[in-house]
Amino acid sequence: MPLINSLVSWFITKRIYQIEFFKRYPVEVQNDILDSLIREAQDTAFGRDHHFNTIRSYKDFKDRVPVREYPAIRPYIDRAFKGESDVLWPGDVKWFAKSSGTTSEKSKFIPVTRNYMQDCHFQGGKDTLTLYFNNNPDSSLLMGKSLVVGGSHQISEYQSEVFFGDLSAVMLQNLPAYAHWVRTPELSIALMDDWEKKLIRMAESTSKVNVTSLAGVPSWTLVLLRKILEHTGKSDISDVWPNLEVFMHGGVSFTPYREQYHNIIRSNRMRYMETYNASEGFFGIQDDPQRNDMLLMLDYDIFYEFIPLEEIGSDNPSVLGLQDVETDRNYALVISTSAGLWRYLIGDTILFTSLNPPRIRISGRTRHFINAFGEELIINNAETGLQKACQATDAVISEYTAAPVFMNGNQEAKHQWLIEFSQKPNDLATFTDTLDDTLKSVNSDYEAKRFKDIALKKPEIVFVKEGIFYEWLKQKGKLGGQHKVPRLSNDRAIAEDIIRLNSR
Secondary structure: OHHHHHHHHHHHHHHHHHHHHHHHOHHHHHHHHHHHHHHHHOOOHHHHHOOHHHOOOHHHHHHHOOOEOHHHHHHHHHHHHOOOOOOOOOOOOOEEEEEEOOOOOOEEEEEEOHHHHHHHHHHHHHHHHHHHHHHOOOOOHHHOEEEEEOOOOOOEEEEOOEEEEOHHHHHHHHOOHHHHHOEEOOHHHHOOOOHHHHHHHHHHHHOOOOEEEEEEOHHHHHHHHHHHHHHHOOOOHHHHOOOOOEEEEOOOOOHHHHHHHHHHOOOOOOEEEEEEEEOOEEEEEOOOOOOOOEEEOOOOOEEEEEEEHHHOOOOOOOOEOHHHOOEOOEEEEEEEEOOOOOOEEEEEEEEEEEEOOEEEEEEEEOOOOEOOOOOOEOHHHHHHHHHHHHHHHOOEEEEEEEEEEOOEOOEOOEEEEEEEEEEOOOOHHHHHHHHHHHHHHHOHHHHHHHHHHOOOOOOEEEEOOOOHHHHHHHHOOOOOOOOOOOOEOOOOHHHHHHHHHHOO
16 A cells, blocks of 8 residues: 555656646636647648637637537537548547437537547546545545446447447447456446446445445435445444445536535535536536635646627627636537547526636526526526525425426516425425525526516425436436436426326
8 A cells, every 4th residue: 555655655656747737827827728629630620620720819710610519510520420531639448438329419429539638528537536636635535446326328339440439338348458447347347338227237236345445426425325324234334334425426416415425425524526527528627615616727638719698699709718717607619629629609507606717607507597587597507506495394305397487477587496395395375485485585587577476476396206206217217327307397298298297
């Protein structure tokens, strides 16, 4: 162990120096990333189509390359998917992360080049550990194993040497041998297709292992932990894994799940660390445990741009570089990467909590919001409102979704919140009023629409039965992995599905 500790200490010191450098010079580092990306890709099909060899400035880049969503870049991805070389990035692309579509596409296939796998996804994982050890030098993390709760899809072969699957499955399949020594469960279980059978196998195998850390999406990790408690007959995960010390989570907001984790992991040494890891890239890490935001990682072969959320959908939206953003304003995230995604609008929205260094919080999705009446309600507003309502009424939420109720005859406009509680509020009226008042305080558009109940009535809370959201995801074939319940919808399709299931 002394040798391992020395190597770890050396690695941490070296990497922390590099992180401190991009924190001090964020714009300069980002400009270097852009120059490097353009230079590397100028002889690709995409580079030739967009005259990369003539780009001399960020303005040139903006003029040559339009912002795109998946349908617009799909023709290039399809060519790479069929085995063509040098399309979006030099060389062949052997791996694609299959992601649920949030546009008109049922599924998206995101290229994962060898460069990007190493310099972004794997580097993000290593940096998560680096920052954790830097903040917790007394950690015993390496004395045990990390339980990684990944996706539920096997790697599929499209054609000879071209493969696709959940990002987590792609990463697991390509991990270096040493990384498998410190993770659990074994690969044959981790990559099982059947989520419910996989849960049982994971509970059986991992409950006997010295697990010191967890990594995964909060919702699905919680399902696994409950299955482990059921399997072992314990009521506290700390009794199963006494050396467990951290959960590195991402994919969905941790806010609705925090109390549920505290209820089943009662150790006072347990820590929680947020990451921002998506199929399109590894973007942020919580570098300071005293803060509730994440450091934007600036040296991962990603060039970032930002569109003010209120301009999404306009004919000519402003697209800003890092040097032009402001704090406390919602932006849609645009990325250019060594995976060959060029000025790609990924669908997430973020807000900056700090500019020096750049720190962010995920605020929602460009397509997951409620703006049926001009209220512009985003997920960050919803999470804040529900958190306050739970605190006021000793409630604990398992899952939720919200949708508008439209005016129709005697039906008045309002928001309907379908909530699965693991602990119901002690007073529904107080819960509703607190949610409503908090939304007014954090969203002036919502407050204006709620003025004297003229345009929008008070929210309606609907209790749904335990397990309804799980059943809905199961029916949609979306158990496990990065699948999640859409929190806010601008129509009633999901809400009506849930109501029908709940009425059975």
